[in-house]
Amino acid sequence: MARYTGPRTKIARKFGEPIFGSDTSFEKKNYPPGQHGLNRRRKKVSEYGVQLKEKQKVKALYGMLEKQFRRTFEAAERAGGVTGEVLLQLLESRLDNVVYRMGIAPTRAAARQLVSHRHITVDGEVVNIPSYSLKPGQIVAVREKSKALEVIQNALGSTQRSRFSWIEWDASSMSGKFMQKPERAEIPENINEQLIVELYSK
The missing domain is CATH 3.10.290.10 (RNA-binding S4 domain)
Incomplete structure (x- = not known):
């Protein structure tokens, strides 16, 4: 799988927030992409779906593919400490x-x-x-x-x-x-790292 190089606004709309920073296009269409985008909001998302979405958001934010991201997570687990925070520190490094x-x-x-x-x-x-x-x-x-x-x-x-x-x-x-390496409070992105830890712990 190749790295995504398409419109960043489309990815931001997928996650429902401007993850790449200020985006006037996102402000105009702040609902999921596709012809059923507006209706998709009403669909109840499972716990697994919420966790998976958070992981995909972080991967998109830092521009990483699955294999590379999993290796980083495994390194965070081995490092000791709070796995989610260590993961973000490794990404920021x-x-x-x-x-x-x-x-x-x-x-x-x-x-x-x-x-x-x-x-x-x-x-x-x-x-x-x-x-x-x-x-x-x-x-x-x-x-x-x-x-x-x-x-x-x-x-x-x-x-x-x-x-x-x-x-x-x-x-x-x-x-x-x-x-x-930055402390968790010094990383400004809106990330719930605990959801990613729970996803990989299944």
Whole structure:
């Protein structure tokens, strides 16, 4: 199965919330896609259906396929601690997500493309693996010859991106330090991670 590259609004409508951020198209049609979209709301969803929908939402949000997501969940289980919170910390520690959080790219999909196309370095070395898991203290930067790229300049020029306490950003060098894995309260997305834990525990 290939990664979904279609309209993001369609995915947001499927989950009933603008999971990719502000979306005027979603505001106009905030009901499920398809000719029976408005009627689908009245259908009662089972407990399993609610759990599955939450997992699919998180997969769409972070741009992951099932096999990769399950591996991440299994790693969270092995790590100890509260599995759901550890899962979100692992997802937030991915290189493509941190590039997005730093404001280098406007979306996670764009961040993934920048990483894959070798525009990003970690501790001075080019890393082209979007799922690369960062460790506290590592430095993520825009490669020197990529600093003039329009997509990067536009993203960094946006005043709407909020900064995060677990990331230290230096605008002059276009680099940032991954300080630590974020606490649950520092992850702004509307995610009920316990539903995912319950789904995989069946």
